[in-house]
Amino acid sequence: MSESSTATPRVVVIALSYKLSGRVRNYIEDLIGAGVRxxxxxxxxxxxxxxxxxxxxxxxxxxxxEMYGLPLRWVERKLVFDVPSQLFGKARxxxxxxxxxALLDRTALAVRRRQTKVSKKFHxxxxxxxxxxxxxxxxxxxxxxxxxxFDIGNADxxxxxxxxxxxxxxxxxxxxxxxxxxxxxxxxxWIN
Amino acid sequence: MTSGSVKPPRLLxxxxxxxxxxxSGVYRARATANHFAAAGWDVTVFAAPLRFLYQVIGSxxxxxxxxxxxxxxxxxxxxxxxxxxxxxxxxxxLSATFPESAKKLRQWREDRYFPEVYASWxxxxxxxxxxxxxxxxxxxxxATGNPFAAFAAAWEINKKTGVPYVVDYRDxxxxxxxxxxxxxxxxxxxxxxxxxxIGGASATVFVNNALLAWHADRYPRSADRMHVVPxxxxxxxxxxxxxxxxxxxxxxxxxxxxxTITSKQPVVEMAEAFRQxxxxxxxxxxxxxxxxxxxxxxxxxxxxxxxxxxxxxxDPDPESDHGLRLRGPVSKTEVAGVYEHNDVxxxxxxxxxxxxxxxxxxxMAAGKPIVSVHAPDIAAREVLEGYPLWFTADSLDPGQVAxxxxxxxxxxxxLTPQQRAEAVAYADRFQRDKLLAPLEKVIRGLAGxxxxxxxxxxx
Numbered sequence: 001m002s003e004s005s006t007a008t009p010r011v012v013v014i015a016l017s018y019k020l021s022g023r024v025r026n027y028i029e030d031l032i033g034a035g036v037r038x039x040x041x042x043x044x045x046x047x048x049x050x051x052x053x054x055x056x057x058x059x060x061x062x063x064x065x066e067m068y069g070l071p072l073r074w075v076e077r078k079l080v081f082d083v084p085s086q087l088f089g090k091a092r093x094x095x096x097x098x099x100x101x102a103l104l105d106r107t108a109l110a111v112r113r114r115q116t117k118v119s120k121k122f123h124x125x126x127x128x129x130x131x132x133x134x135x136x137x138x139x140x141x142x143x144x145x146x147x148x149x150f151d152i153g154n155a156d157x158x159x160x161x162x163x164x165x166x167x168x169x170x171x172x173x174x175x176x177x178x179x180x181x182x183x184x185x186x187x188x189x190w191i192n
Numbered sequence: 193m194t195s196g197s198v199k200p201p202r203l204l205x206x207x208x209x210x211x212x213x214x215x216s217g218v219y220r221a222r223a224t225a226n227h228f229a230a231a232g233w234d235v236t237v238f239a240a241p242l243r244f245l246y247q248v249i250g251s252x253x254x255x256x257x258x259x260x261x262x263x264x265x266x267x268x269x270x271x272x273x274x275x276x277x278x279x280x281x282x283x284x285x286l287s288a289t290f291p292e293s294a295k296k297l298r299q300w301r302e303d304r305y306f307p308e309v310y311a312s313w314x315x316x317x318x319x320x321x322x323x324x325x326x327x328x329x330x331x332x333x334x335a336t337g338n339p340f341a342a343f344a345a346a347w348e349i350n351k352k353t354g355v356p357y358v359v360d361y362r363d364x365x366x367x368x369x370x371x372x373x374x375x376x377x378x379x380x381x382x383x384x385x386x387x388x389x390i391g392g393a394s395a396t397v398f399v400n401n402a403l404l405a406w407h408a409d410r411y412p413r414s415a416d417r418m419h420v421v422p423x424x425x426x427x428x429x430x431x432x433x434x435x436x437x438x439x440x441x442x443x444x445x446x447x448x449x450x451x452t453i454t455s456k457q458p459v460v461e462m463a464e465a466f467r468q469x470x471x472x473x474x475x476x477x478x479x480x481x482x483x484x485x486x487x488x489x490x491x492x493x494x495x496x497x498x499x500x501x502x503x504x505x506x507d508p509d510p511e512s513d514h515g516l517r518l519r520g521p522v523s524k525t526e527v528a529g530v531y532e533h534n535d536v537x538x539x540x541x542x543x544x545x546x547x548x549x550x551x552x553x554x555x556m557a558a559g560k561p562i563v564s565v566h567a568p569d570i571a572a573r574e575v576l577e578g579y580p581l582w583f584t585a586d587s588l589d590p591g592q593v594a595x596x597x598x599x600x601x602x603x604x605x606x607l608t609p610q611q612r613a614e615a616v617a618y619a620d621r622f623q624r625d626k627l628l629a630p631l632e633k634v635i636r637g638l639a640g641x642x643x644x645x646x647x648x649x650x651x
Contacts, residue, residue: 137289160280163291170288173280181280 010037015161024161027185032056034190039150062143080119088112136167200234201639206335206342210239214253223624229261232643236265248276272312306344314341331639333357340365343389356394356638369543400548400571423550424624425557432558438535438604444477448534456542462565465593467514483519531558535604541566556619559612563600
């Protein structure tokens with residue numbers, strides 16, 4: 001795999017974890033310190049908070065917020081937390097009125113507590129582990145367009161900076177077989 | 193050299209780290225293969241794939257390959273490199289799409305065979321050995337660890353063919369040398385494996401008496417088949433001349449460390465001791481040359497630089513310069529120059545009562561003062577105690593180590609040819625061929641057929 005010989009080298013870094021790890025930040029800082037331009041694809045606007053890389057980094061988020069970009073997460077939150085919360089809120093606004101409904105109100109409160117526990121358990125034990133597995137795949141279609149907006153064909157390297165970025169980066173690498181693509185945060189040949 | 197019509201016995205030597213690898217244990221493997229070839233054996237070595245050596249660990253010394261006896265056949269069974277694969281174009285669909293599941297699947301497949309990341313290499317070694325054995329029979333299998341998957345391969349070859357095997361514990365497996373404790377929890381499958389491997393081995397070899405005793409205690413039924421073959425030094429790789437004279441008082445004294453610096457070694461204590469030693473007028477301009485790699489991997493370099501008072505480029509940092517100089521890696525074929533250049537050799541070693549370190553034999557062969565920087569109860573004592581130019585503080589206290597550095601420096605200034613000759617004469621008993629001869633005799637007894645006339649292996 002030969003690397004392009006353009007005057008200013010350019011690396012496309014794909015990092016789709018919720019936060020940029022220190023390792024990835026250091027990598028990007030080292031690259032720009034060596035005069036390498038970096039096209040950086042991150043997950044959401046929040047990922048770039050307190051990251052000031054300067055003009056050599058062209059950063060682009062996939063989503064404003066992942067919650068709204070991936071409907072599955074939004075739907076789960078609505079169905080499991082928001083809708084029951086609204087329903088119980090409505091019910092209790094009625095049962096709280098008057099002493100005669102006190103028993104009903106206590107029952108509604110108990111059911112509400114139970115529902116909160118079950119919803120949390122469902123989210124943590126079932127939905128989230130499955131979503132974590134599926135997330136990198138869901139991100140492929142959601143982020144492919146943004147990634148391809150970078151001039152990847154003329155880049156010197158594609159870097160999958162974290163495990164979440166791997167499925168997308170692998171597919172892009174297949175599309176551009178002449179561009180060196182790696183999951184190693186290797187600084188060579190720009191920094192020895 | 194083989195002669196007449198007698199067919200030489202065939203040795204299958206399973207040694208993952210073999211030239212051009214530059215791993216620390218490779219010299220024992222190289223010497224063992226060369227020794228058996230010179231003793232008239234038909235030697236086949238199973239070694240690590242070159243792609244692993246060059247691309248994964250990046251740790252090679254091509255000149256070392258030239259020192260392997262040309263009669264030795266080197267085969268390289270395959271190793272599943274997917275865990276080390278970084279290039280996206282080489283990843284499988286599964287590894288790229290479900291990296292976590294692919295990792296778990298690989299782990300499961302490895303553990304099912306042997307609890308080590310080199311299990312796939314061992315499995316392919318067995319398959320290759322069986323194919324080769326069908327064509328022409330092996331007489332004995334000798335396996336050296338680490339990796340200890342080599343032992344599993346030898347055990348399985350024995351199960352399937354009946355060929356006797358010998359295991360050489362070049363390194364420790366189930367004993368953590370740095371904490372002197374078992375390396376695995378009691379329920380770990382390594383114990384079951386070790387029991388059946390040592391139980392089935394025709395001989396088991398260790399590098400020092402302390403290690404033999406520890407294993408004999410655990411496996412008393414096999415104790416009578418346990419032997420010690422210390423690490424020695426290789427005269428074909430090391431001819432040290434006197435070097436320029438340290439007696440000239442106007443020339444700064446040169447201390448030298450040769451080897452790989454690791455996080456287990458008392459690096460901080462060594463640097464501090466040398467700083468304190470340089471406060472003495474006799475050593476005020478002395479330097480401590482570090483010849484070798486910082487860490488085993490390409491990435492581990494940076495961690496050590498500040499500990500040694502060096503900047504990111506490996507140059508002395510004016511703020512914290514205490515005379516330490518990074519001289520970089522040295523090919524094994526060039527180490528004699530390092531020993532000649534330095535007046536005092538610094539024996540920096542990790543671990544305790546089970547650690548000998550291969551380096552100490554070369555140090556002694558150089559016939560120069562040696563100053564110790566290691567735990568006082570290290571197993572290397574058993575060889576160093578007879579060396580006439582050994583200086584030890586019996587402590588890692590920097591003040592005391594500094595004092596022994598000063599004593600060693602004075603000895604280097606006053607060293608006579610007679611003293612040096614006595615030191616070299618003591619080291620000669622640790623020439624590798626002399627140490628390997630008893631092992632060759634044991635294995636010859638297992639082969640069940642005579643070894644043809646051979647050239648002298650001590651030449």
